[in-house]
Structures are given as structure tokens and as C-alpha cells.
Amino acid sequence: MAKLKIRPLDDRVVVSPLEAEQRTAGGIVLPDSAKERPQRGTVVAVGPGKLLDSGKRAELAVAVGDQVIYGKYGGTDIEVGGDDVKVLRESDILAKVVE
Amino acid sequence: MAKLKIRPLDDRVVVSPLEAEQRTAGGIVLPDSAKERPQRGTVVAVGPGKLLDSGKRAELAVAVGDQVIYGKYGGTDIEVGGDDVKVLRESDILAKVVE
Amino acid sequence: MAKLKIRPLDDRVVVSPLEAEQRTAGGIVLPDSAKERPQRGTVVAVGPGKLLDSGKRAELAVAVGDQVIYGKYGGTDIEVGGDDVKVLRESDILAKVVE
Amino acid sequence: MAKLKIRPLDDRVVVSPLEAEQRTAGGIVLPDSAKERPQRGTVVAVGPGKLLDSGKRAELAVAVGDQVIYGKYGGTDIEVGGDDVKVLRESDILAKVVE
Amino acid sequence: MAKLKIRPLDDRVVVSPLEAEQRTAGGIVLPDSAKERPQRGTVVAVGPGKLLDSGKRAELAVAVGDQVIYGKYGGTDIEVGGDDVKVLRESDILAKVVE
Amino acid sequence: MAKLKIRPLDDRVVVSPLEAEQRTAGGIVLPDSAKERPQRGTVVAVGPGKLLDSGKRAELAVAVGDQVIYGKYGGTDIEVGGDDVKVLRESDILAKVVE
Amino acid sequence: MAKLKIRPLDDRVVVSPLEAEQRTAGGIVLPDSAKERPQRGTVVAVGPGKLLDSGKRAELAVAVGDQVIYGKYGGTDIEVGGDDVKVLRESDILAKVVE
Numbered sequence: 001m002a003k004l005k006i007r008p009l010d011d012r013v014v015v016s017p018l019e020a021e022q023r024t025a026g027g028i029v030l031p032d033s034a035k036e037r038p039q040r041g042t043v044v045a046v047g048p049g050k051l052l053d054s055g056k057r058a059e060l061a062v063a064v065g066d067q068v069i070y071g072k073y074g075g076t077d078i079e080v081g082g083d084d085v086k087v088l089r090e091s092d093i094l095a096k097v098v099e
Numbered sequence: 100m101a102k103l104k105i106r107p108l109d110d111r112v113v114v115s116p117l118e119a120e121q122r123t124a125g126g127i128v129l130p131d132s133a134k135e136r137p138q139r140g141t142v143v144a145v146g147p148g149k150l151l152d153s154g155k156r157a158e159l160a161v162a163v164g165d166q167v168i169y170g171k172y173g174g175t176d177i178e179v180g181g182d183d184v185k186v187l188r189e190s191d192i193l194a195k196v197v198e
Numbered sequence: 199m200a201k202l203k204i205r206p207l208d209d210r211v212v213v214s215p216l217e218a219e220q221r222t223a224g225g226i227v228l229p230d231s232a233k234e235r236p237q238r239g240t241v242v243a244v245g246p247g248k249l250l251d252s253g254k255r256a257e258l259a260v261a262v263g264d265q266v267i268y269g270k271y272g273g274t275d276i277e278v279g280g281d282d283v284k285v286l287r288e289s290d291i292l293a294k295v296v297e
Numbered sequence: 298m299a300k301l302k303i304r305p306l307d308d309r310v311v312v313s314p315l316e317a318e319q320r321t322a323g324g325i326v327l328p329d330s331a332k333e334r335p336q337r338g339t340v341v342a343v344g345p346g347k348l349l350d351s352g353k354r355a356e357l358a359v360a361v362g363d364q365v366i367y368g369k370y371g372g373t374d375i376e377v378g379g380d381d382v383k384v385l386r387e388s389d390i391l392a393k394v395v396e
Numbered sequence: 397m398a399k400l401k402i403r404p405l406d407d408r409v410v411v412s413p414l415e416a417e418q419r420t421a422g423g424i425v426l427p428d429s430a431k432e433r434p435q436r437g438t439v440v441a442v443g444p445g446k447l448l449d450s451g452k453r454a455e456l457a458v459a460v461g462d463q464v465i466y467g468k469y470g471g472t473d474i475e476v477g478g479d480d481v482k483v484l485r486e487s488d489i490l491a492k493v494v495e
Numbered sequence: 496m497a498k499l500k501i502r503p504l505d506d507r508v509v510v511s512p513l514e515a516e517q518r519t520a521g522g523i524v525l526p527d528s529a530k531e532r533p534q535r536g537t538v539v540a541v542g543p544g545k546l547l548d549s550g551k552r553a554e555l556a557v558a559v560g561d562q563v564i565y566g567k568y569g570g571t572d573i574e575v576g577g578d579d580v581k582v583l584r585e586s587d588i589l590a591k592v593v594e
Numbered sequence: 595m596a597k598l599k600i601r602p603l604d605d606r607v608v609v610s611p612l613e614a615e616q617r618t619a620g621g622i623v624l625p626d627s628a629k630e631r632p633q634r635g636t637v638v639a640v641g642p643g644k645l646l647d648s649g650k651r652a653e654l655a656v657a658v659g660d661q662v663i664y665g666k667y668g669g670t671d672i673e674v675g676g677d678d679v680k681v682l683r684e685s686d687i688l689a690k691v692v693e
Contacts, residue, residue, distance in 0.1 A: 006663065006689040009655050014689070045689075051652055058150055061108050069105065069186075071175060076688060078663060087663075087688045094175060094186045095105040095113070095144075157249055160207050168204065168276060168285075193274060193285045194204040194212070194243075256348055259306050267303065267375060267384075292373060292384045293303040293311070293342075355447055358405050366402065366474060366483075391472060391483045392402040392410070392441075454546055457504050465501065465573060465582075490571060490582045491501040491509070491540075553645055556603050564600065564672060564681075589670060589681045590600040590608070590639075 006080055011050035011090040013062060015041035015070065016083060040069050040097065044085060060090055067097035105179055110149035110189040112161060114140035114169065115182060139168050139196065143184060159189055166196035203278055209248035209288040211260060213239035213268065214281060238267050238295065242283060258288055265295035302377055308347035308387040310359060312338035312367065313380060337366050337394065341382060357387055364394035402476055407446035407486040409458060411437035411466065412479060436465050436493065440481060456486055463493035501575055506545035506585040508557060510536035510565065511578060535564050535592065539580060555585055562592035600674055605644035605684040607656060609635035609664065610677060634663050634691065638679060654684055661691035 008014050018040050043066045049057035062068055074092030078085060107113050117139050142165045148156035161167055173191030177184060206212050216238050241264045247255035260266055272290030276283060305311050315337050340363045346354035359365055371389030375382060404410050414436050439462045445453035458464055470488030474481060503509050513535050538561045544552035557563055569587030573580060602608050612634050637660045643651035656662055668686030672679060 005693060006691050008689045009684070009687055012688060048655070052154070053152060053647060054154075055646070055648075055650070055652070056154070058154070061147070069177060076665060078688075090108070093108055094111060094177075095107045095146075097105050099104060151253070152251060153253075155253070157253070160246070170274060189207070192207055193210060193276075194206045196204050198203060250352070251350060252352075254352070256352070259345070269373060288306070291306055292309060292375075293305045293344075295303050297302060349451070350449060351451075353451070355451070358444070368472060387405070390405055391408060391474075392404045392443075394402050396401060448550070449548060450550075452550070454550070457543070467571060486504070489504055490507060490573075491503045491542075493501050495500060547649070548647060549649075551649070553649070556642070566670065585603070588603055589606060589672075590602045590641075592600050594599060 006045060006078075006085075006087075008045055008047040008087060010047050011058070011060065012047045013043055013060070013068075013088050013090055013093065014045035015068060015075075015086045015088055016044045017041040017086060039072055039086075040067065041086065042067055050090070062090065062093060062096060067099075069094045069097060105144060105177075105184075105186075107144055107146040107186060109146050110157070110159065111146040112142055112159070112167075112187050112189055112192065113144035114167060114174075114185045114187055115143045116140040116185060117166075138171055138185075139166065140185065141166055149189070161189065161192060161195060166198075168193045168196060204243060204276075204283075204285075206243055206245040206285060208245050209256070209258065210245040211241055211258070211266075211286050211288055211291065212243035213266060213273075213284045213286055214242045215239040215284060216265075237270055237284075238265065239284065240265055248288070260288065260291060260294060265297075267292045267295060303342060303375075303382075303384075305342055305344040305384055307344050308355070308357065309344040310340055310357070310365075310385050310387055310390065311342035312365060312372075312383045312385055313341045314338040314383060315364075336369055336383075337364065338383065339364055347387070359387065359390060359393060364396075366391045366394060402441060402474075402481075402483075404441055404443040404483060406443050407454070407456065408443045409439055409456070409464075409484050409486055409489065410441035411464060411471075411482045411484055412440045413437040413482060414463075435468055435482075436463065437482065438463055446486070458486065458489060458492060463495075465490045465493060501540060501573075501580075501582075503540055503542040503582060505542050506553070506555065507542040508538055508555070508563075508583050508585055508588065509540035510563060510570075510581045510583055511539045512536040512581060513562075534567055534581075535562065536581065537562055545585070557585065557588060557591060562594075564589045564592060600639060600672075600679075600681075602639055602641040602681060604641050605652070605654065606641040607637055607654070607662075607682050607684055607687065608639035609662060609669075609680045609682055610638045611635040611680060633666055633680075634661065635680065636661055644684070656684065656687060656690060661693075663688045663691060 006014060043062050043064050046060050046062060046064060049060050051057055070086075070088055070093045075086045075088035078087060105113060142161050142163050145159050145161060145163060148159050150156055169185075169187055169192045174185045174187035177186060204212060241260050241262050244258050244260060244262060247258050249255055268284075268286055268291045273284045273286035276285060303311060340359050340361050343357050343359060343361060346357050348354055367383075367385055367390045372383045372385035375384060402410060439458050439460050442456050442458060442460060445456050447453055466482075466484055466489045471482045471484035474483060501509060538557050538559050541555050541557060541559060544555050546552055565581075565583055565588045570581045570583035573582060600608060637656050637658050640654050640656060640658060643654050645651055664680075664682055664687045669680045669682035672681060
């Protein structure tokens with residue numbers, strides 16, 4: 001993937017979704033029948049964190065390069081430099097995948 | 100169950116649901132007719148806890164290995180390494196089961 | 199009722215509902231025609247209390263053994279060791295009954 | 298009315314509704330045509346007050362014996378020792394009546 | 397109007413609505429066609445103010461005798477000692493009228 | 496416009512809407528087809544500001560004489576001394592117009 | 595674009611949308627089929643920031659001249675001096691574009 005050209009705001013995270021084949025190889029299969037199908041992808045950009053009442057920002061729990069699982073209906077799909085990516089809020093991310 | 104490969108975020112908890120037979124043996128029967136059927140399972144992974152306004156995280160009240168009862172419609176079903184697990188928020192958990 | 203095997207979380211309370219006959223004998227009759235019929239039962243387990251922003255837990259106003267009145271549509275019905283019980287939040291409890 | 302046998306929780310108040318005839322004699326007539334008809338009654342029990350974030354409880358603005366006006370659709374009707382009473386939250390009470 | 401016999405709670409205000417003729421004479425005409433027709437009246441009683449988190453009460457911005465404009469659908473109509481009055485929350489009051 | 500006879504409460508603002516012709520002359524044309532058509536007008540009265548938790552009031556960002564743009568569906572239309580004005584909350588105002 | 599004549603309030607941002615052709619040339623293509631199509635534009639004016647409980651304003655994360663991506667359904671379209679612009683809240687902005 002080419003150098004990412006977008007910088008998410010607040011607690012937003014940009015994820016590059018894994019292809020279906022990759023996902024099967026990685027050992028995590030996401031059932032087709034589930035009403036809200038979770039999705040897996042790689043974090044390619046993170047925002048500065050959510051602004052707290054104190055004026056500070058909450059540190060994000062995910063970093064660039066993390067493999068993450070997220071709900072299907074969260075976020076917005078955009079294309080950057082020919083790549084399809086998804087802009088999510090951190091709260092839309094269910095879990096990190098560790099190999 | 101194989102070594103779990105996912106790390107839930109915030110106050111999320113990963114539960115491995117008990118099979119119907121196990122549940123009956125365990126002495127807790129969950130009625131089929133209930134509109135929101137509670138479910139029973141074993142906690143297999145817990146997140147770091149919900150982020151408080153103070154910047155600290157609230158300690159989770161459940162730990163890996165706990166038997167828990169939770170509402171049927173909370174959470175997201177995923178498959179990790181061949182096992183079906185459920186990602187819940189701690190607030191979806193009604194009670195711990197102690198034998 | 200056998201030794202209760204579940205421990206509710208947060209401000210949840212487990213109530214063993216009184217049978218219809220018991221309720222009449224106890225002097226409190228709950229009208230059939232009311233749209234949201236209140237119910238009466240005995241508290242058989244209480245959670246540690248709701249987690250406050252300060253990190254402490256709010257003490258529950260009901261204790262094991264209390265007779266309570268609660269709304270019909272709150273809570274979740276489960277069966278523990280052959281007994282039907284109801285898991286409620288403390289805020290679903292309207293009042294304690296004192297004889 | 299016999300000695301009340303219930304103790305409301307939090308900011309709940311138990312009111313014994315006035316009969317229609319009493320209300321007319323008291324000088325306050327509540328119009329039949331109003332969509333949300335207010336009701337009048339006597340406070341027969343009060344809770345300890347709403348729990349504040351500080352851990353203290355907010356003092357109730359009504360006391361046992363007060364005549365109050367409240368909205369028709371708030372609260373829950375129950376029967377205690379043969380008397381019909383209503384369990385309301387303090388915020389459902391519009392005003393006190395002073396003679 | 398006779399001595400008012402009701403004491404509103406919290407930030408509630410009791411208003412005696414102006415008759416249609418009075419309103420025209422006062423120079424403010426409220427259009428019939430407006431979907432949420434504002435109304436004009438005289439404040440006849442005020443509550444102690446909304447309870448703040450600090451335990452103090454917020455001072456009301458209106459006082460007995462003030463002419464006020466309020467939305468048609470807020471509040472509850474009641475009759476006190478033969479007079480039709482309206483019980484509103486202060487936030488339902490749009491503006492004070494000054495002559 | 497005659498001396499305004501109303502004093503808005505809290506963070507409310509009274510706006511005198513510009514006629515359609517004036518708006519075109521002013522260089523800002525608001526499209527007819529937009530679902531929520533913004534409107535332009537002159538501020539003729541402002542409230543004391545929203546009451547904060549601290550007991551102070553937040554200073555308003557608009558002042559009498561400001562030209563403002565606001566959403567069509569916010570606020571309440573009233574007539575004061577023969578003039579049609581609109582009572583808005585400050586948050587319904589999108590922007591100030593500076594020439 | 596001529597000198598902008600409007601000053602947004604609070605955390606509002608005025609964006610001048612890019613034409614479809616510009617967007618393609620810029621390397622970011624936004625899919626037509628997406629239900630909530632994101633949009634790209636240039637920030638031409640920013641408000642003073644959202645008012646915090648402390649009475650201070652939160653600094654905006656975008657500045658005049660920034661290229662931004664935002665959801666299609668947020669904000670209000672207006673025309674200023676012949677230019678079509680969009681008034682958004684900062685939270686409607688997904689990301690900044692950096693070349």
C-alpha cells in the first residue's frame with residue numbers, strides 16, 4: 001500500500017481491510033450468516049485520540065500495524081490513492097488480533 | 100480451546116459459550132420461551148477496562164475462567180482458530196456463576 | 199430454596215418471586231388490569247453496587263432477605279438449580295415491604 | 298388509612314390519591330378534557346432521596362402529609378393492605394397544595 | 397385572581413394565561429397559523445429553582461408578576477380555586493415581556 | 496423596527512428575519528431546494544447566556560445588530576409590536592455574516 | 595474564491611467542496627455506491643472552538659486551507675458571494691488529507 005495521505009481526527013482510525021482469502025489463512029473465519037458480520041483489517045493511520053473534558057486527549061489503544069476486528073456497519077469506506085480503506089472510531093473496534 | 104489470539108478493547112470480554120448439554124449438567128437451565136434468553140459461558144479473555152474521565156481504567160469484575168450469564172442479544176459472534184466465541188461488553192454480563 | 203449459585207454484577211439484584219397465593223396472604227394485592235403490573239419477591243442475592251465516577255461503588259439500598267416490589271417488565275428471568283429467579287437492576291425496584 | 302407497609306427507594310414517593318368528590322370540595326378541579334390529566338393526593342411515604350454523584354442523597358421537597366398534584370401517567374399503581382396507592386418519582390410531582 | 401394555593405417544585409413556574417383580547421391590546425399578536433403557537437401569561441408562582449449537582453438551587457430568571465411568552469405544548473393545565481393556570485418548567489419560557 | 500419589548504431567557508436570541516429581496520442584495524443567496532433552508536436575519540435581542548454547572552452564564556457569541564445565518568426549522572416565530580421576529584437558541588445559529 | 599463573509603460559531607467549520615474532476619485528479623476517489631458518500635473540500639473558515647465546561651474553548655484540529663473529508667449528510671449548504679459552501683461541525687470531519 002502506498003504512503004497514506006489522510007490523517008484521521010480525534011479517536012478515528014483508518015483500517016485497510018484484509019481480503020477474504022487472507023482472513024481464512026490467518027485462522028479467523030467470520031461467519032457469513034451473522035447479522036452484524038465483524039471484519040478484520042490492518043490499522044494504517046490513527047488520530048490523536050478523543051478530547052477529554054480536561055483538555056487532554058485519551059491515548060488510543062491501537063497503533064499503526066495492528067490487526068483489528070471491527071463491526072461491519074461502523075465507519076465510512078473511502079478510497080485513498082487507489083486503496084479502499086475504512087475510517088472508524090476506536091469504539092467500533094472490538095479487539096486486536098495477536099498471532 | 101487453543102491459545103486465544105484476540106485481545107478485546109476497553110471493557111469488552113470474550114466468552115466461550117457452553118454447549119446446551121453442559122448447561123443442563125451444570126444445574127442452570129435457561130428457558131426456551133423467554134423473549135431475551137440469557138446465555139452461559141466461560142470468560143476466555145478480558146479487556147483492560149473502561150476508560151474513566153480521570154484517565155484511569157475501571158477494573159473489570161470478571162476474570163478469565165469465570166462462568167458468566169449474559170443476555171442473548173448483546174455482543175458479536177466471531178470464530179477464532181476454529182472456536183466460536185462472543186465479544187461482549189462487561190455491562191452485558193448479568194452475573195457470575197459460582198459452584 | 200437451595201444455596202444460590204450466582205453472583206450478580208454491579209447494581210444487579212436477584213429476586214425470588216413470591217407465588218400468587220403468598221402475595222394475597224401478605225396483604226398486598228397487585229391489580230391484574232394495571233398495564234405495567236408490579237411484582238413482589240424476596241431478594242436472594244445482591245451485586246457490589248454501581249460503580250461511581252470516583253471509582254467507589256454506591257451501596258445498595260436492598261439486602262438479601264428483603265421483600266421488594268418491582269415492575270413486571272424489568273429484569274431477566276433465569277432458572278438456577280431448579281428455582282426461577284429474576285435478575286434486576288436496583289433502579290427497577292420500587293419499594294421495600296416492611297411487615 | 299392503615300399503617301403503610303412499604304418503604305420507597307431513592308427519590309420515590311408513595312401517594313394516596315384523593316377521591317373525585319374530595320378534590321372538588323378542596324377547591325381544585327382538574328379538567329376531564331386535558332390530555333395529561335393531573336391528579337391530586339396525599340403523600341403517605343417518601344424515599345431517602347436521589348443518590349448524588351457525591352454519594353450523598355438529595356433531600357426530598359415533599360414530606361408525608363403533603364397534598365400534591367402529579368401527572369396522570371407517571372408512577373405505578375399498587376394496593377397495600379387494601380388501599381390503592383401510587384409510587385411516583387419526585388420529579389413526577391408538579392406542585393404542593395397549600396390551604 | 398385569588399391567593400394562589402399551589403407551590404410548584406424545582407424549576408417549575410405557574411402562569412396565568414392572558415385572554416386573547418388582552419394579548420391584542422398588549423401589542424403582541426401571536427399568529428394562529430404557527431405550528432407551535434407561543435402563549436403569553438403572567439407568572440403567579442415560582443418554584444425554588446432547579447437542584448444543581450452542588451446541592452444548591454439555580455435561581456429562577458422569572459419572578460411573580462412577570463409577563464412571559466411560552467410554547468403552547470409545554471406544561472400542564474390545572475384549575476386552582478376556579479382559575480385556569482399552567483404549570484411550566486422555566487426552560488419552556490421563551491422570553492419575558494417588558495412594556 | 497420599534498423598541499423591542501421582549502427579553503429572551505438563557506441562551507435565546509431574538510432575530511428579525513431579512514426580507515428575500517434584502518438577502519439577494521446582500522450577496523448571500525440561500526438555495527430554495529435545500530431540505531433545511533438556512534435563513535438570514537438581524538439579532539435584535541439576546542439572553543443572558545446559558546447557565547453553566549458552575550452557576551455562571553456562558554457569554555453569548557452574538558450581539559444585538561449582528562447579521563446571522565440560522566437553520567429554518569429552529570426557533571419559534573412570534574409577533575412583537577407588529578414585527579415578526581424569531582426566538583432561537585444560540586446553538587441554532589450557524590454563523591455571523593461580516594461585510 | 596472571494597474573501598469569505600461569514601464567521602462560523604463554536605466548533606463549526608466552513609468548507610468549499612471540491613469539484614468532482616478535482617477530486618479524481620487529487621488521487622482520492624469516493625465511491626458512488628456508498629450509502630453515506632464522504633466528500634472532500636477545502637476549509638475556508640473555522641469557528642472559535644466548542645465551549646468547554648471550564649469556560650474555555652477546545653482548539654479546532656483543522657485550519658483554513660486544510661483539505662478535509664467529511665460525511666455527505668452532515669452540515670448545511672449555503673451560498674456566500676456566489677460560492678457554494680458547507681457549514682459543518684468539526685465532528686462531521688473524518689480526516690485531513692495531506693499530500
